[in-house]
Amino acid sequence: MRSRQPFTALAVTVCAGTLLAGCTSDGESKATPGRQQATPHGYVAGAEETAEPQPRLVVADGDTGAVHVLDLITEEVFEVGVAEGVDGISGDGRFAYLTTKGKTMHVIDGGAWTVDHGDHSHYYRAGTRNVGSVEGGRPDGVNSDVAVTAVSFDNGAVNLLDRAKLEKGEITEIAMADAGEHRGTVVPYREHLLMPAAGTVEVRTRSGRPVTRIDEPCPEPRGEAVTRRGVVFGCADGALLVIEDGGEFSGEKIGYPEKTSGDDRAREFSHRPGSTTLAAKAGDRGVWVLDVSARRWELVETGPTVAVNAVGDRAPVLSLTADGTLRAFDPRSGKETARTRLLARPLPESGDVISPTVQVDTSRAYINDPAAKAVYEIDYNDDLRRARTFKLDFTPAYMVETGR
Template sequence: MRSRITPLALLGAVTLTLTLVSCSSSAPESTDDAGATGDGHGAVAGAAEVAEPQLALTAISPDGGVSHLDLLDESTTDLGQIGAPSAMTTDGRYLFAETAEGIDIVDSGVWTWDHVDHFHYYRADPRLVGVVDGAGPTAVATTNLSTTGGTGIFFEDSGDAVLLDTEALSKGEVKERFRLEGDPHHGLVVPVGSFALVSVADDGVGTKVVGHTSDGEPAGVEAECLNPAGTVATRVGAVIGCEGGALLASVEGDQLIIEEIPYPRGTTAPRAMHFDNREGRPTVAALAGDKGIWMLDTRERAWTFLPAPTSLVHVTAVDDEDDSTLALAADGRVLVLDNAGAVIAETEPLVSDSLAAGASPTLIADQQRAYLSAPAEKRLYEIDYSDGARIARTFDTTAEPMFVAETGR
């Protein structure tokens, strides 16, 4: 069962930034002026359009050193130094690292523009973009587009809700579309097309999300969401985790739409707190505490609970033809699970030292490979999850890869 919360009032027509525009399905081998491609293709001046995705692993060490491993030629480049990170979020191009100053932003210089039926691939010079000032733990929410729209940042200690201009980021500028003051709480700012949802608190606890235009004006839309935690962008819309289930936010025409997807009636499993998936795909996965795995199909607006085959520390939905899910076990193994939660392939323990040391290995899935960081082991793994979880490549690192993003996707 699902319910829909429709707009109460809109302050004016707002153009949906995710509207598709017509374009050729074949990308040129390269171009010196990517800006000539025109709006809607993910191009920016000074970037080259290339024939294949420029996949890389961009990593941040405990002291803030940033490195970039090119997965095509296996070369490594040092990108510079930021503040010591305590957390990191990525959209597949930018790394948003939480530091003592706020959010440090790294531009990997590689990205993919998804036109659903085909893609455009770009390469530009990587750079350290700048810092968004703020206090306390942060929650960062991105979209699947790295040259348009917004990026949301919520600062828990101050209650400040910030929407960054992602197009400005693509030009090397840190520009805030809005900064709204609110009550300190564990909150979210979630970009949705030309809008953003901002959590609101009562006595330090988030109780609902309220829609705003990209300029920070009220959009006349809100939905109850007790203790909001966890968000991810999918092809269908933005998912927001709540105490009783999830919200799915999207834009239809010029209207912001929020749908409620409650947990199955009678469920006793813990709620989802952190969602992950192969970028942009409609299905997302989350741990249900230590009880199992929550799978959310945003197309069907339906939850599925899978029993955990062993103790797990992270899961991500591959959302392929086999409905595979990848999981990192507490003993350091990477597991490939079928749609019933059974193990169909597994690696040897790869990150047991990292887990024992309290580090947080990163597990990432793309269409063909999975990537696993091993901070304590100073290693990065490439895993072919469709071929018996075979270790395809291993990369040793000189510094501890505390946080890692697969960029160029």
């Protein structure tokens, strides 16, 4: 097994943010003298545990770079910082990661998250926070687990951030890797790192020691998703599903059902957290739907689309088209089941256009409309009914949901 230069250990605190707004508790217990008070199950210092999810949207203004958090429970809007030159956003359920034209990544704590224990979940809310920034190149992807956050750069380098310190408001790099043969986005999974390399996926320890390589090939890796069934990597010839069982890692190729050109392959996956149904654009043809549990692809012939997402098994696939219409499709039959005109005006066919996004959770979808300075809440189980419209005093160009 051929390996390359391992991770270099670091212990550098890059920067820390300040608690700016939101609802928090001090996390301290006032014990009765002479009696030791037990720590409640699920307790998190500095956070309030709630009975239901606390969804929030982290939204950035494409012109000014101002970053806001929209609380979907209270409908309050908090300004949390500025990311000048912002040109992209992603999230991991709690944190939002904003990329900029200056090759800087800004980290925003949305202050809401869900801890999934399999048979039950815990829901938390805390203060929104501008955590700080990470330098080092053009970020190509960010993935997290309970211990580390892996920031992959387009030059092949990878920075690992201490997750526990990130949750306390500090950006601390604990390791980094040189470019070498690694290409693609690194995914922390089951106390290891999955790294696309040399046409397949390499498994490493968190300290960078090579463990094994997946036998199944994955040419030209692009796009990834973490599901309950394993980690999916997009490949030129389909998808590679990497699973772990008893400490052993293995891969299974889910090939496309038909010959697929480079323009039509899946390059970026979207899905509801916890779901095993993924959606991806299929070039100008429509939407790829990947059922990870059934190991099956379906091509929904919608025509060109600007944003897609999958709600879940036997649930709608959502597609937003340039004319401003949101459509719902049955993922198995490909039949359109509902549609609604949403955007204030159609998107231009050419030029530097910022496309809206479709974010989904267990009951609603959220679509940002920069032209109207609005975010729409859609009930996808009720014929795409518009449940709420959030009018904003800034341009919501980039958006991601947290607290899911």
